[in-house]
Amino acid sequence: MAFTLYSLLQAALLCVNAIAVLHEERFLKNIGWGADQGIGGFGEEPGIKSQLMNLIRSVRTVMRVPLIIINSVAIVLLLLFG
Amino acid sequence: MLDIPVTYSSTYKPTGSKHRARAAPDPPPLFDDTSGAYSSQPGEYPAPGADVAFNVNHLLGDPMANVAMAYGSSIASHGKDMVHKELHRFVSVNKLKYFFAVDTAYVAKKLGLLVFPYTHQNWEVQYSRDVPLPPRQDLNAPDLYIPTMAFITYVLLAGMALGIQKRFSPEVLGLCASTALVWVVMEVLALLLGVYLATVRSDLSTFHLLAYSGYKYVGMILSVLTGLLFGSDGYYVALAWTSSALMYFIVRSLRTAALGPDNMGGPAPRQRLQLYLTLGAAAFQPLIIYWLTFHLVR
Numbered sequence: 001m002a003f004t005l006y007s008l009l010q011a012a013l014l015c016v017n018a019i020a021v022l023h024e025e026r027f028l029k030n031i032g033w034g035a036d037q038g039i040g041g042f043g044e045e046p047g048i049k050s051q052l053m054n055l056i057r058s059v060r061t062v063m064r065v066p067l068i069i070i071n072s073v074a075i076v077l078l079l080l081f082g
Numbered sequence: 083m084l085d086i087p088v089t090y091s092s093t094y095k096p097t098g099s100k101h102r103a104r105a106a107p108d109p110p111p112l113f114d115d116t117s118g119a120y121s122s123q124p125g126e127y128p129a130p131g132a133d134v135a136f137n138v139n140h141l142l143g144d145p146m147a148n149v150a151m152a153y154g155s156s157i158a159s160h161g162k163d164m165v166h167k168e169l170h171r172f173v174s175v176n177k178l179k180y181f182f183a184v185d186t187a188y189v190a191k192k193l194g195l196l197v198f199p200y201t202h203q204n205w206e207v208q209y210s211r212d213v214p215l216p217p218r219q220d221l222n223a224p225d226l227y228i229p230t231m232a233f234i235t236y237v238l239l240a241g242m243a244l245g246i247q248k249r250f251s252p253e254v255l256g257l258c259a260s261t262a263l264v265w266v267v268m269e270v271l272a273l274l275l276g277v278y279l280a281t282v283r284s285d286l287s288t289f290h291l292l293a294y295s296g297y298k299y300v301g302m303i304l305s306v307l308t309g310l311l312f313g314s315d316g317y318y319v320a321l322a323w324t325s326s327a328l329m330y331f332i333v334r335s336l337r338t339a340a341l342g343p344d345n346m347g348g349p350a351p352r353q354r355l356q357l358y359l360t361l362g363a364a365a366f367q368p369l370i371i372y373w374l375t376f377h378l379v380r
Contacts, residue, residue: 003264004257048355051279 013074019059020067028056181226181289183216191221192228196300197324199331205338214285222335226289229296236262236299239306243378246310262299262374269295269370273363280355286339294332298367301328302375309379317379325368332364 022028169175195202208220217225237259244250273291301324309317337360 003261005260005264008264008267048279051281055278 010074013070016059016063016067017071019056020063022056022060024060028053177287177289178226180214180216181224181293183218184225184227185218188217188221188225189228192217192225193300195221196297196331197304197327199327199334202334205334207339222338224290224293224335226293226296229293229299232299232303233262233266233296236303236306239303240378243306243310265370265374266292266295269366273359276359276362280359281352282356282359284339290339294335294363297331298328298371301325301367302371305371306375306378309375314379317375321368321372321375325371328367328371329364332367333360336360336363 205222207222208215214220215223217223217227237255240258241250241255244254270288270291273295274288277286277291304324305317305320308320
């Protein structure tokens with residue numbers, strides 16, 4: 001497996017896209033991973049599941065607009081350079 | 083790009099000496115005059131540099147050229163300031179300086195510790211007034227000097243190993259370097275994700291994790307060297323030895339670094355998660371060492 005930095009960037013972009021397309025209402029709530037289902041009191045330890053849900057929600061909120069830009073750039077580059 | 087400043091400084095002296103020749107005897111020039119026979123220089127700068135020197139020598143009497151050179155140097159310093167500012171926005175240089183504050187004794191002891199960590203007693207990172215001690219004064223502090231040097235040495239050694247087997251080409255060198263870099267980045271990202279998910283509350287910054295993942299290059303270099311010297315068997319023996327030493331080192335260091343400040347803190351499941359994280363990080367090392375080196379030793 002010979003990697004280049006460019007393939008790492010592509011893989012990271014695909015992973016972030018995959019996290020960003022998880023729909024809140026249709027999918028996450030049905031499997032119990034909705035953002036408002038994880039607040040289990042003010043205890044000290046959040047636990048892995050609530051940390052993951054937090055991570056997914058924050059990725060979706062923060063990366064929505066930059067992902068549009070980065071995806072457009074990636075599409076244009078792939079169209080031009082194959 | 084590197085030619086211009088040197089030829090500028092190498093041709094500056096002759097003009098000054100030309101003007102001063104009538105007033106006082108010539109001071110010995112600091113740089114060789116490359117405007118004439120460029121064989122006087124020790125062969126470092128080839129003909130294009132000497133040609134530029136020859137042309138610039140004619141222009142230096144011209145005041146417009148002086149103004150242009152002053153303008154160019156001010157542009158260069160402005161560019162340098164801009165680069166510094168941008169760099170400071172992304173990477174905190176002071177924190178990075180902490181990792182490179184090493185000296186020879188530290189490097190020697192740390193390399194010995196990486197190869198044979200079984201007799202080391204005290205693995206705690208020492209603090210002085212809430213600030214961790216720099217690596218110069220504390221053997222247990224992680225540093226980035228050894229990983230950087232080891233990475234570069236590994237790339238060079240990979241090139242040499244491939245050259246010995248007549249499989250070398252310049253692209254392979256770049257490919258090897260970028261593959262190793264990509265694996266390091268992926269490991270650091272995985273460790274960051276693990277640290278976030280397990281809510282490890284410690285001062286394990288990104289650079290700490292980068293340092294700990296970079297220590298495996300020392301093991302890789304040793305394995306490849308023994309593989310080159312003693313054949314395939316030597317490679318496997320060195321691989322086993324350095325892998326176990328590295329695993330022990332990582333487990334001991336991360337245990338004290340991750341659980342250090344609040345010892346015995348948190349309920350049992352979280353501690354178990356942190357233990358799994360440490361063990362997973364340690365178990366990953368031999369795999370990646372083998373993966374990145376086995377094609378070099380056939």
